[in-house]
Amino acid sequence: MEIVFFNTLGREYQRFEPLEDVVKIYCCGPTVYHFAHLGNFRSYIFEDILVRFLRKSGFSVKHVMNITDVGHLVSDADEGEDKMVLAAKREKKDVLEIARFYSDVFFDDARKLNILKPDIVCRATEHIPQMISLIKKLEARGFTYFAGGNVYFDTSKFPDYSKLRAGQDKSSVARVEEDPNKKNQEDFVLWFTKSKYRDHILLWDSPWGLGYPGWHIECSAMAMTHLGETLDIHCGGVDHIPIHHTNEIAQSECATGKLFSRFWLHNEFVLFNNDKMSKSKGSIVTVSDIDSKGFDPLDYRYLCLLVHYRTQLNFTEETLKSARTARQNLVLTLAKFLAENRLSVSQIESTSSFKYLSTVAEDLNTPKLLGQIWTDIENLTVDTVSSILEIDEVLGLNLKSKIILCSTLDTQAQEIAAQREISRKNKRFEESDKLRDVLTEKGYLVFDTNQGQIVLNRNI
Ligand SMILES: [Zn+2]
Incomplete structure (x- = not known):
């Protein structure tokens, strides 16, 4: 079976094969200063489908996701205060309490959306020595400079700096802060010292003074600590392309001289009333919001499957309601067929459904797959039921347990x-x-x- 993904690096469809036996995947995780919203969770659902699909296709996968609990400033481009510090002030708690609380809520919501926990979840505050040693490597190779108390990455030293965002719409390239210490406008901070924000609570000793790491260096250091110098796939939302992922590539490739990630897969935004769902705009909907309105979080998962991950998803209560109806009808149709044939879910033997899996192999085309399932459902057979239940290990709609629930009467x-x-x-x-x-x-x-x-x- 040929697997094809759209690689942001090169902006083209490319045939995927892992470099070694294990597929190494790194996904940028949440900054745990607030509740993650449904727009954020679209990334984690898409990454979950990717990991489940590769496993179902017979690969071993090592899936690493970070938790940012320090260093992510209000703007991705080193502007404003640290998000974690702001949240701690707002809620009158200490930073680590904030981090613990919001990461617990994050994993609870992820579980409700049937997102499998990554093999390794790593926290920025637990990888400070690795970040320092990476910055030292960059320093030794001449890619850094020290100005105004901070260590900067010199983007002019890396000719390939813009390779990931090449061909991208200019309007999506975020504004970069004007900082008099920078040699080039796009340079970014690797290590902040206390001089920048005096009220920063989490500080570590470093060769450049007491301070804390920049957000971008966290991901490079953690990805390479757990997966080695070259990853197979790096994922995230499209908003990470112009700055965060561009900077991750610069730091990692300048430190090792090797390609950082072979594939870059990015998911599009979720629109809420035709605008990007974002905390700064106050237009956020969380898992508990839809939960309290009587939706099953899996309705949102189904909605995500209905729209290709590289297409913007328009979220409204109406689109969520139609996703719920479709998801429930799928379960009811399967349950009715099994009841008519006096079969239980456990009696359905598994078959390897190559047909459905090969559709997912086309750059994770879940909308096409759902279309095929709905066509096949019109003439259900035991084999088709078996194939649908089998591919649900990739879709993650919990069809088996939902069918059992559906057939259970009080x-x-x-x-x-x-x-x-x-x-x-x-x-x-x-x-x-x-x-x-x-x-x-x-x-x-x-x-x-x-x-x-x-x-x-x-x-x-
Ligand atoms: Zn990242």
Whole structure:
């Protein structure tokens, strides 16, 4: 099976094969100063699909994600205060308490979205020595300078600096702060000393004085610590292309002289009322927001699958509602088929569904895959059910457990269903219709088939 991904580096579709036995994947994780919103989670859902797909295709995968708990300033371009420090002031807590609280919420939300935990989750504050040694390497190779108390990366020394963002729309290249200490406008800080922000709480000793690392160096250091000098795939949102990922490449490649990542995969934004969902604009929706409105977080996962990861996703309550309806109908259709054929989920033997997997191999084309599934569902067979359940290991919609839930009646519903069965046998149709209404009102769907009645729970 040929696997093709759209590589931002080169801006073209490229055939993917790992360099070694294990596929090495690094994903930029959350800065844990606030609740992650659904726009952020689109990245983690897309990365989850990627990892699940590669595993299903027979590869071993080492998936590393970082947690930024220091050094990420309000702007990605070294501007403003540290996000973590601001949050600590706002909530009158210490920085590590903030980090612990928001990373716990993050992993809780991720679990609700059925996102598998990465193999390694690494925290910036636990990798300071690795960051310092990387900066020292860059210093020894002549890529840094010291000005105004900070260590800067000199972008003019790296001719390939703009390679990742080549061909990108200029408007997406973020504004860079005017800093009188910089030699070139695009230079960025590798190490801040206390002189820049006196109220910074987390400070470490370094050859350049007491201070803290820049955000970009964190990812380079952690990625190379856990995955080696060349990664197979580096992922993130498109907003990371112009600065963060461009800077990660510069630092890593200048330190090692090797290609940092062979593939760069980026997902597009989530739009909320036609604007980018962002904290600064106050237009954020979180997992608990949709949870409290009665949605299953998997409805959002389904919505993400409906739109290709490199296309903007328009989030409204309406689009989420249609995703819910489609997801529930998928479960109900499968559950009804199994009930009609007197089969349980555990009796369905697994087959390797090459057809579905090869669709995902086309740059993770999940919208096309869902289209195929909906076509195939019109003439369901046991084999098709088996293939759908099999590919759900990639889609992550929890179809098996949802089918079981769908086919499970509470005690009261079981009694009503049993009574109704008796009234039907005795041809007391008026009574049987009434009992059907009671079940419908309780959230069940009732089907009368040649094999008897089938009652399914609609609230899945
Ligand atoms: Zn990063």
